[in-house]
Amino acid sequence: MTMQPEITFIPLKNAVASDVVTELDLILRITVPEIKTTKERLPLNLGLVIDRSGSMEGKKIEYARKAASYAVNQLLSTDRISVTIYDDQIQVIVPSTLANNKEYILNKIKSITARSMTALYDGWLEGATQVSKFNEPERLNRVILLSDGLANVGETNPDAIATNVNGLSKHGVSTTTMGIGDDFNEDLMQGIALSGDGNYYYIQDPEQLPNIFENELQGIIATVGQKVSIGIKTLAEVRLVDVFNDLDKTQYGNYKLPNLIAGNTFDLVLRLKVPTMTQSMTLADFRLAYDDMETKLRKVSHAQLQLPVVTSAELATYPENEEVKAKVLQLNVTRAKDEAIASLDRGDINDTRQRLYQMKEDIMSAPLCYSMPEEMEEVDDLLEDLEVGNQKSMRKKASYQNYQKRRNRQ
Numbered sequence: 001m002t003m004q005p006e007i008t009f010i011p012l013k014n015a016v017a018s019d020v021v022t023e024l025d026l027i028l029r030i031t032v033p034e035i036k037t038t039k040e041r042l043p044l045n046l047g048l049v050i051d052r053s054g055s056m057e058g059k060k061i062e063y064a065r066k067a068a069s070y071a072v073n074q075l076l077s078t079d080r081i082s083v084t085i086y087d088d089q090i091q092v093i094v095p096s097t098l099a100n101n102k103e104y105i106l107n108k109i110k111s112i113t114a115r116s117m118t119a120l121y122d123g124w125l126e127g128a129t130q131v132s133k134f135n136e137p138e139r140l141n142r143v144i145l146l147s148d149g150l151a152n153v154g155e156t157n158p159d160a161i162a163t164n165v166n167g168l169s170k171h172g173v174s175t176t177t178m179g180i181g182d183d184f185n186e187d188l189m190q191g192i193a194l195s196g197d198g199n200y201y202y203i204q205d206p207e208q209l210p211n212i213f214e215n216e217l218q219g220i221i222a223t224v225g226q227k228v229s230i231g232i233k234t235l236a237e238v239r240l241v242d243v244f245n246d247l248d249k250t251q252y253g254n255y256k257l258p259n260l261i262a263g264n265t266f267d268l269v270l271r272l273k274v275p276t277m278t279q280s281m282t283l284a285d286f287r288l289a290y291d292d293m294e295t296k297l298r299k300v301s302h303a304q305l306q307l308p309v310v311t312s313a314e315l316a317t318y319p320e321n322e323e324v325k326a327k328v329l330q331l332n333v334t335r336a337k338d339e340a341i342a343s344l345d346r347g348d349i350n351d352t353r354q355r356l357y358q359m360k361e362d363i364m365s366a367p368l369c370y371s372m373p374e375e376m377e378e379v380d381d382l383l384e385d386l387e388v389g390n391q392k393s394m395r396k397k398a399s400y401q402n403y404q405k406r407r408n409r410q
Contacts, residue, residue, distance in 0.1 A: 005032045047127040063210065064146055069109050082131065093112070174259075175196030241270075356386065
């Protein structure tokens with residue numbers, strides 16, 4: 001039986017003031033318990049879609065074959081697998097089939113070679129078609145799209161592509177994207193993953209591919225909830241000032257969250273403005289909703305935030321939670337990186353450089369806490385790329401770092 005995710009609150013200070021307005025930073029932590037059961041996992045329905053354009057020649061195509069072969073070797077005989085390859089033409093080398101003849105599938109994968117241009121959307125569409133043919137409620141259905149280049153043949157409009165990917169995700173087929181090297185369109189690949197309720201990976205070195213595939217497969221297998229959202233309703237004249245994760249919203253105004261993975265946590269970091277209060281009362285109600293992968297039902301749970309009320313003089317003596325401070329700073333740094341990316345896109349290298357150095361100053365001036373050395377190392381890495389003229393790499397790294405931080409993938 002699937003265990004319910006647990007919601008806990010970690011406030012900057014464990015109280016609000018009775019006599020002044022309180023600006024309250026808060027972590028809402030969603031914890032998905034480990035599943036301890038002997039029940040066999042849900043069967044998978046995977047569609048591998050592999051770029052075989054000319055730029056994949058050499059190590060990229062070699063490691064793509066290794067990664068795909070790794071994925072096949074992890075499958076059970078009850079799982080389904082299809083393999084679609086694409087350049088300017090689309091070829092289904094393994095139509096969707098049960099993974100009970102792995103030697104045949106592996107031999108097909110070994111035959112993949114690089115050739116021509118990049119019909120990315122058409123490749124995805126055929127891979128999605130293969131998965132959709134066997135889109136059964138008892139399976140975990142996902143397309144994994146791998147590319148190192150731009151969509152330059154067929155449908156190339158990012159909005160049109162994202163719309164179609166999102167439409168498929170609403171029917172239970174999600175999409176993960178993997179971009180290799182520095183020549184793919186990171187905005188497109190990340191947008192596809194977000195629209196497709198899957199994951200996005202920036203792969204700097206092809207040798208990372210087998211490990212990335214391992215992480216992705218383990219995550220799919222451990223998925224307990226999809227189409228996850230959280231609604232925030234403030235009460236008692238409390239105002240929601242900010243959600244630092246900068247997440248997309250559903251059509252109902254709720255925040256879209258990543259899939260619920262067994263053993264994982266997700267931190268939503270927000271700021272509330274709390275008016276003066278004479279007594280403790282509920283400040284906000286949080287509504288977590290998701291599609292349960294075991295029961296196939298929409299599950300909804302609520303959690304209410306309530307804190308003690310003390311005078312402002314007393315509140316000043318309360319310790320501040322270092323983890324909350326670190327999370328707020330970390331997500332503010334992601335916003336600063338967005339601004340640096342925008343400057344880079346305008347061709348303003350000096351402004352990009354200044355923004356990165358300002359990030360370093362902000363990090364150094366912050367109180368010492370657990371995540372800051374990692375943040376500093378990331379900014380230094382971006383500066384190094386900028387100074388040697390490797391702007392493509394810098395942009396992809398900054399964008400990927402932000403994607404990971406906002407979705408708690410570190």
